[in-house]
Amino acid sequence: MPAPRDAVSTPLLRFAPSPNGRLHLGHAYSALLNDATARRLGGRCLLRIEDIDPVRSRLELIAAIEDDLGWLGLAYERPVRRQSEHMSVYRAALDPLIARGLAYPCFCSRGTIQARVAQTRAEGAAIACDPDGAPLYPGSCRILSGEEAAALRAQGAPHTWRLDMACALDEAPGPYAFRCFEPDGSETDVPADPSRWGDVVIARRDVPTSYHLSVVLDDDAQGISHVVRGADLLAATDLHVLLQRLLGLRSPAYHHHRLIMAEDGEKLAKSRGSETLGDLRAGGINAAEIRAKLGF
Ligand code: GLU
Numbered sequence: 001m002p003a004p005r006d007a008v009s010t011p012l013l014r015f016a017p018s019p020n021g022r023l024h025l026g027h028a029y030s031a032l033l034n035d036a037t038a039r040r041l042g043g044r045c046l047l048r049i050e051d052i053d054p055v056r057s058r059l060e061l062i063a064a065i066e067d068d069l070g071w072l073g074l075a076y077e078r079p080v081r082r083q084s085e086h087m088s089v090y091r092a093a094l095d096p097l098i099a100r101g102l103a104y105p106c107f108c109s110r111g112t113i114q115a116r117v118a119q120t121r122a123e124g125a126a127i128a129c130d131p132d133g134a135p136l137y138p139g140s141c142r143i144l145s146g147e148e149a150a151a152l153r154a155q156g157a158p159h160t161w162r163l164d165m166a167c168a169l170d171e172a173p174g175p176y177a178f179r180c181f182e183p184d185g186s187e188t189d190v191p192a193d194p195s196r197w198g199d200v201v202i203a204r205r206d207v208p209t210s211y212h213l214s215v216v217l218d219d220d221a222q223g224i225s226h227v228v229r230g231a232d233l234l235a236a237t238d239l240h241v242l243l244q245r246l247l248g249l250r251s252p253a254y255h256h257h258r259l260i261m262a263e264d265g266e267k268l269a270k271s272r273g274s275e276t277l278g279d280l281r282a283g284g285i286n287a288a289e290i291r292a293k294l295g296f
Pocket of ligand 1: 215
C-alpha cells in the first residue's frame, strides 16, 4: 500500500519540465492544471527543472521555459530546483542499491540489445515489451560474474546501471498500489505492477541517475504531496512506487491528466516539430487565448 503522507502539511505540487526543447501546448496545460489544482487544494506548486541530460538540456531553454510560464501568468517560488545540481544526492541513493545487489552494470549498447532481441525473435521466442512498447532488456549483463563486470569497469567500459527487477521484488514483495486523486477530490488506490518494466535503467551512462530515480528522490526531498502529470507517465508510476519502497521514500498521490493532441491526432512532441508556445506567441496569440483554449 502507498506510504502514508503527512496529513497536516499543506499540499505541495510541482511542474517538472525537461529543458530539452521549448514548451508546447501540452506543457502549458500541465502547468495550468498544476496551478489550478494547487489553488483548489489550498496548497502551492513549485517549478522543478529536470535537466539531468547533459547533452540536450540547455541554459537558454531553461530561460525560455521560465519566460513562457511567466507569460502564461504563472509565478514560482525561488530558488527553482534544478536536478543537475543534485547529482551527489542521486549517487548517494544509487550506491546502496548497487551494494544491496539490486542494480547491476550493463555494458550493452542500444545496437547490441536490438541485435539480441532480433536474434531471440528469429529463434521463435517471444520477448515481452514494456508499457511504452520497447522490448524488455534481455538480461545479458545480469549474468556477468562480479569479476567480469569489475574487469570491464576497470577498463573504463561505458555502462548504465539496471535495476534487477527479480531481486528487487524478492526484497520488497508486493502487492503494490498508488493513490490516485481526481479533480473532484476523490481518491482511489490503483494496483501497480512494477515487473512490467523489467530490468529498467536507473542510472544512465553519463550521470548517476535516470528520470525514474531522480523523480522519486526529488518528489520526496521536496515533500511533494500531489503529482499532476500527463497520462503518458501513468505506467511509469508502477515503477516509481517500487523505487519509493526500495529507497524508503514517501509516495505522493497522483493525477494523470489527458494529453493535449496535435490537430492530426498525434501526441505533441518536440521531436515531431510541434508548434511551441514560442511559435504561438510569435504568431500573435495572447496568454488569455491560450488559457481559454485549454479550458482555464
Ligand atoms: N520531466 C518530465 C517531462 O518533461 C515530467 C516528469 C514528471 O512530471 O514526473 O516529461
